[in-house]
Amino acid sequence: xxxxxxxxxxxxxCTALLTPLALAQPGNPVIRMVTNVGTIEAELHADxxxxxxxxxxxxxxxxxxxxxxxxxxxxxxxxxxxGYDSQYRQRPTRAPVEHEGRQAAAAGLKNEPGTLAMARxxxxxxxxxxxxxxxxxxxxxxxxxxxxxxxxxxxxxxGMDVVEKIRNTPTGAGGPFPTDVPRTPVIIQSxxxxx
Numbered sequence: 001x002x003x004x005x006x007x008x009x010x011x012x013x014c015t016a017l018l019t020p021l022a023l024a025q026p027g028n029p030v031i032r033m034v035t036n037v038g039t040i041e042a043e044l045h046a047d048x049x050x051x052x053x054x055x056x057x058x059x060x061x062x063x064x065x066x067x068x069x070x071x072x073x074x075x076x077x078x079x080x081x082x083g084y085d086s087q088y089r090q091r092p093t094r095a096p097v098e099h100e101g102r103q104a105a106a107a108g109l110k111n112e113p114g115t116l117a118m119a120r121x122x123x124x125x126x127x128x129x130x131x132x133x134x135x136x137x138x139x140x141x142x143x144x145x146x147x148x149x150x151x152x153x154x155x156x157x158x159g160m161d162v163v164e165k166i167r168n169t170p171t172g173a174g175g176p177f178p179t180d181v182p183r184t185p186v187i188i189q190s191x192x193x194x195x
Contacts, residue, residue: 030194031060032191035162040163041158041194042155044154055094060193065188066189067086067188067189069085069182069187070186078132079166081130082129095128099127101143105142105152115134116156117134118131
């Protein structure tokens with residue numbers, strides 16, 4: 001093999017190694033979310049939010065998310081799904097997961113564009129299956145000494161163009177929601193573990 005062929009082969013190898021899967025931290029799960037508008041991949045930070053990731057992964061293994069929708073889309077905020085099907089029926093969930101917002105934030109996970117975080121009620125320990133993907137910097141959702149914030153547990157590694165497509169979809173009323181529902185349903189066809 002001459003020098004030119006060696007360099008070309010090395011470049012191909014480096015490109016192959018720099019896939020989202022290869023860039024994930026060892027031991028951290030990677031998921032593939034197939035929607036009717038495209039595919040999103042994300043690394044889940046089990047090293048920084050272990051209980052939250054274990055909770056999410058169990059829902060993935062149970063196929064809980066398959067057929068659910070992104071029911072809340074606010075273009076200058078986030079896209080939220082994981083709770084309702086296209087008929088706005090809620091799926092049963094397991095017991096809530098313990099809030100890990102402060103732990104995750106201390107480990108460097110912030111509500112930045114492309115990060116996945118758990119949706120919840122006013123009770124910090126109420127998150128079950130619903131999650132959101134931040135589409136802008138949402139520092140006001142990060143934990144502070146005065147408020148617990150929202151637990152960030154993952155980061156999109158491929159498919160931000162799909163996230164952008166979802167955030168820009170026209171919205172209106174739908175089911176029990178007066179606003180922010182995509183006029184054309186954005187359906188999560190499946191979420192699977194890649195790693």
